Amino acid sequence: MASLPTPHSSPVPGRPAAEPRPSLRAELREMGAELYEYRELLFSMARRDFLLRYKQTVMGIGWSILMPVTYMLVFSLVFTRVVKLETGLPYPIYVYAGLLPWNFFSSSLRFSVNALVANSGLITKVYFPREVLPFSVLLVSLVDFGIGAIVLAGMMVFYRVGIHPTIVLVPLILLIQLAFTGAIALLVSMGNLFYRDVKYLIEIVITLWMFATSVVYPVERVGGQLGRLLMLNPMTPIIEAYRSVLLRGTWPEAGPLATAAAISFGLLLVSWVWFHRAESQFAERI
Amino acid sequence: MAGAVVRLDGVWKKFRRGERHDSLRDLIPALVRAGFRRRPASDLEREEFWALQDISFDVPPGEALGIIGPNGAGKTTLLRILTRLVRPTLGRCEVRGRVGALIDVSGGFHPDLTGRENVHLRGAIVGMTRAEIERDFDSIVEFAGLADFIDTPVKRYSSGMSARLGFSIAAHLRPEVLIIDEVLSVGDAAFQRRAFGRIEAMVKGGIPAVVVSHQLERIASLCTRAMLIAAGRVVHHGSPADCIAAYVQQPSFPPAPEAVLSAVRLDRITLRSAPPIRSGERLVLRVTGEVPESSEIERRVVGVRVRDLQNGSVLFATGTRSNGVPLAPGRFVLDAELQMNVAPGLYAVETYVWHRESDRDVLNGPSTTVHVEDGAGFWGTVQFNARMRLADAAADGTASA
Numbered sequence: 137m138a139s140l141p142t143p144h145s146s147p148v149p150g151r152p153a154a155e156p157r158p159s160l161r162a163e164l165r166e167m168g169a170e171l172y173e174y175r176e177l178l179f180s181m182a183r184r185d186f187l188l189r190y191k192q193t194v195m196g197i198g199w200s201i202l203m204p205v206t207y208m209l210v211f212s213l214v215f216t217r218v219v220k221l222e223t224g225l226p227y228p229i230y231v232y233a234g235l236l237p238w239n240f241f242s243s244s245l246r247f248s249v250n251a252l253v254a255n256s257g258l259i260t261k262v263y264f265p266r267e268v269l270p271f272s273v274l275l276v277s278l279v280d281f282g283i284g285a286i287v288l289a290g291m292m293v294f295y296r297v298g299i300h301p302t303i304v305l306v307p308l309i310l311l312i313q314l315a316f317t318g319a320i321a322l323l324v325s326m327g328n329l330f331y332r333d334v335k336y337l338i339e340i341v342i343t344l345w346m347f348a349t350s351v352v353y354p355v356e357r358v359g360g361q362l363g364r365l366l367m368l369n370p371m372t373p374i375i376e377a378y379r380s381v382l383l384r385g386t387w388p389e390a391g392p393l394a395t396a397a398a399i400s401f402g403l404l405l406v407s408w409v410w411f412h413r414a415e416s417q418f419a420e421r422i
Numbered sequence: 423m424a425g426a427v428v429r430l431d432g433v434w435k436k437f438r439r440g441e442r443h444d445s446l447r448d449l450i451p452a453l454v455r456a457g458f459r460r461r462p463a464s465d466l467e468r469e470e471f472w473a474l475q476d477i478s479f480d481v482p483p484g485e486a487l488g489i490i491g492p493n494g495a496g497k498t499t500l501l502r503i504l505t506r507l508v509r510p511t512l513g514r515c516e517v518r519g520r521v522g523a524l525i526d527v528s529g530g531f532h533p534d535l536t537g538r539e540n541v542h543l544r545g546a547i548v549g550m551t552r553a554e555i556e557r558d559f560d561s562i563v564e565f566a567g568l569a570d571f572i573d574t575p576v577k578r579y580s581s582g583m584s585a586r587l588g589f590s591i592a593a594h595l596r597p598e599v600l601i602i603d604e605v606l607s608v609g610d611a612a613f614q615r616r617a618f619g620r621i622e623a624m625v626k627g628g629i630p631a632v633v634v635s636h637q638l639e640r641i642a643s644l645c646t647r648a649m650l651i652a653a654g655r656v657v658h659h660g661s662p663a664d665c666i667a668a669y670v671q672q673p674s675f676p677p678a679p680e681a682v683l684s685a686v687r688l689d690r691i692t693l694r695s696a697p698p699i700r701s702g703e704r705l706v707l708r709v710t711g712e713v714p715e716s717s718e719i720e721r722r723v724v725g726v727r728v729r730d731l732q733n734g735s736v737l738f739a740t741g742t743r744s745n746g747v748p749l750a751p752g753r754f755v756l757d758a759e760l761q762m763n764v765a766p767g768l769y770a771v772e773t774y775v776w777h778r779e780s781d782r783d784v785l786n787g788p789s790t791t792v793h794v795e796d797g798a799g800f801w802g803t804v805q806f807n808a809r810m811r812l813a814d815a816a817a818d819g820t821a822s823a
Contacts (some may be wrong), residue, residue: 173549180546184539191534257530262523262547263506291535416509419502420437 160409167412170265177264181272185247186279200280201287203243204235210350211235221353224384227344229291233383234351234375236288240281241371242315242342244252247319248273249338252329256422266415267408270321274314292382309377312393316370322407326414329422350375370396425517426598428481428504428630433513435474435499435654437464451491473499474510474654486600486631488645488662490638490669496654497634501525501603504632520549522597524605524621527588535578537568537587537624540576544591558594565620566590567613582609593620600624600631607637618644638666639731642791667772667789670734686722686775687712688787699762700797705745709756709773711787719749722784723776726733726758731791741776763805766796 147162158166165372171178190196212228223230251269252259259266292298329332349355349371368370373396377388454487466472474496481487489497502508503515505523530547531540541562545555563572566586576584585608592605602621607614618640625631625644635641641648641662648665650658658668694706707726715721725741740758742749760771773787 174546176552177546177549180543184535184543187539188532188534258547260507261526261530263521264547264549416506419507 162257163409163412167265167267167408171267171271173269174265177267178272178275181268182275184417185272185276189276197283199253200283204239205287207235207239208232215352223354224377227296229288229295230296230379231352231382232288232291233379234349236281236284236315237375237378238346238349238351238371239284240277241313241320242346243280244274244277244317244321245324245338245342247277249324249328249335251321252418253332253422259422260419266418267322267411268346270325271318274318274321277317278314290380297383298385300381302381302385302387305377305381305388309374309381309388309393312370312397312400313374315404316374316396319400319404319407322404326411329418330414345369345371365391368395368399370399372396424436426483426630427516428487428599428632429514429516430477430479430500430503431514431516433474433477433500433503433510433515434464435503435508436470436511437473437499438467439469439471472654475482476513477651477654477656478513479649479659481630481632483630484628484645486625486633486645488641488648488665489632489634489651490636490641490648490665491651494653495651497651498603499654500599501632501634504601517599519598520595521599521601521619522592522595522624523548523601523603524589525601525603526593527592527608528581528585529588529604531576531588534575536575537563537572537579539588541572541591542648544588546649548592548595550595551565554596562587562590562594565593565616575718577629582613586613589617593617593624596628597624600629600633602631602633602635604635607635637732638670638734642666642731642768642770643793659754663770663789663791666731666734666791667729667770667786672768677788686719686724686785687714688724688785691726691771691773691788691790693790693792694757697793698795699792700795701762701764701766702797703762705757705760705762705771705792707760707771707790709758709787711753711756711773712753713749715751719751721778722749723778724749724754724756725774725776726760727772727774728760728764729770729772730764731770736778737769739762739774742772761808762792762794764794765803766794768793803819 170230174302190199193199208228208231211231215231216227221227249271251273252266255269258264324334324338328338346352348366348369355366355369355372356363373389373392380386380388477496477500479487489500491497499508501523503510504517504791505521505525506515506517508712509515530544532543535543542552546552550558553710563569567729568587570585571579571583576587579587585605589605589608589722600621605617608617621631622644631644633641633645645662647660648662649656650665650669658665665729686712688709690710690743692708694708695704699705701819709724709726711724723743725739727739728737729735730737738760745758762769769792771792772789774783775785776782777784
């Protein structure tokens with residue numbers, strides 16, 4: 137008969153250590169393979185979130201149009217009647233073409249900040265790659281983005297903008313935006329799991345960020361040191377690129393867009409690896 | 423399934439009492455401190471404790487390991503390590519093969535979604551492909567007995583209904599490794615029987631399993647081996663019967679002083695009657711052991727007792743003294759006969775040595791389990807040797823006129 141153990145004894149030296157971390161290459165391969173294995177979960181989650189977002193609402197999917205349209209009306213009123221803003225385009229379509237991708241970005245962040253915490257029941261019970269949760273939020277916001285795009289198409293007809301051959305670049309710009317949004321979504325969802333301050337912080341950050349991006353006015357006009365600093369924000373070249381290829385029919389400025397792409401994909405890689413390494417603590421720390 | 427592996431190697435897990443720094447205000451000092459000194463993982467800081475200490479086991483295909491122990495022993499932590507929810511602080515955990523985790527099966531459903539939507543979602547969460555879910559959907563619903571309610575939101579389900587649905591999904595995963603935590607008690611008696619039958623079939627089919635349950639009877643009948651843990655440590659690792667005996671006998675800790683303990687040795691207990699043992703039939707056992715020369719054998723009693731494994735209570739105990747059996751120094755072979763006047767079920771027959779002066783069991787010896795099957799037939803839990811006959815109706819004064 138063994139005697140009852142005490143909970144305070146220490147491990148004997150020479151015990152097997154915790155598993156060593158695999159090489160970065162092996163880690164990336166594992167991350168990719170896992171996400172591929174659970175791809176159906178990603179779509180099931182996105183489907184669930186989409187069903188839930190508008191369940192028991194009368195407006196339903198209409199809400200995803202109402203938000204950018206309202207902002208478009210308000211900003212159009214301010215920047216055409218109160219202050220005249222010269223953008224080289226009819227202001228309503230200029231601002232809507234900014235608000236639509238911006239809304240995709242900001243709503244992704246707003247929902248992903250809670251993506252892990254709201255699913256704590258799953259995280260503490262079942263193993264699956266946790267990045268599925270913030271990524272599924274991205275997919276849902278992408279659907280809203282697609283629906284909002286119908287309004288943009290309508291406005292393009294109304295303002296007789298026409299279709300330019302440059303439109304072929306839209307998938308590339310969207311891909312860069314997805315990478316950047318995904319990176320930030322991973323960071324904020326993980327941040328909020330460990331520190332609930334993040335969900336309050338993110339509201340302030342989103343508001344400030346919007347005015348630091350060429351959403352309602354061209355940020356280049358800020359000028360000076362601050363202006364140069366603001367140009368580092370990948371969202372500005374991304375939104376400007378949408379305007380160029382859709383509304384102006386010109387190719388986007390290669391330099392800023394390439395920089396934005398480099399920042400976006402680099403950040404996605406770093407934040408994904410970070411997320412993956414922190415994942416094993418999620419169930420304990422949530 | 424030959425490739426399935428379930429192995430823990432020297433696993434330690436450290437936890438912290440109370441909250442960690444949960445806001446950024448506490449993070450900064452913590453980071454500063456962490457930056458200044460790296461402490462080895464094996465150190466315990468204030469507020470930290472070992473939830474698991476040096477746990478190792480290996481469950482090859484065809485084996486089922488039962489884990490028993492009091493609340494707070496670390497059973498849940500152990501399962502969380504096996505299901506990759508938490509990572510061991512020290513040591514290694516290796517689980518290869520598709521894991522079917524039957525843990526809290528009723529939780530995690532989304533209340534606003536219907537049963538059907540939840541089946542698809544949960545199926546995807548536990549790693550089933552869309553095609554697999556489609557293929558097994560009807561079978562899942564039928565097993566759960568929810569055909570009429572599958573398009574009702576889960577928030578309108580009773581807890582038994584969601585538990586049944588959860589179990590049914592998990593059981594259809596076609597796992598290569600089974601991890602089971604207390605789910606043998608979901609639903610009503612009929613569902614429990616079906617659920618248990620399903621798990622039993624998977625285990626008998628060679629799927630390695632780790633089972634946590636407080637229903638000792640389930641452990642005894644399902645598992646090939648068992649492990650008793652207490653306060654995060656392995657107390658006993660061996661046959662389910664021995665572990666269950668060690669677990670239910672624990673109240674007799676702390677053990678008596680060494681001198682008292684070493685007096686009599688109990689070596690083994692064997693069943694002499696061939697199974698099946700039916701209710702009301704006699705069971706013959708043989709206990710072997712040794713009484714050392716120096717011991718004061720007259721102060722000790724070698725006994726056997728019968729324990730109900732459903733609730734762990736002792737039903738009956740008897741010893742050499744009350745049966746008038748004299749024990750002398752030297753090896754002994756003791757035959758005992760018990761009439762199993764009990765309901766069908768699983769029982770443990772344990773051996774022990776009792777010390778008269780201190781009035782306590784000074785030694786718990788080997789034990790064995792006995793499966794009592796349906797016999798000549800009585801209803802209830804105890805056999806009262808009832809006798810009935812017809813009396814003269816006319817002579818009965820209480821009869822109404």
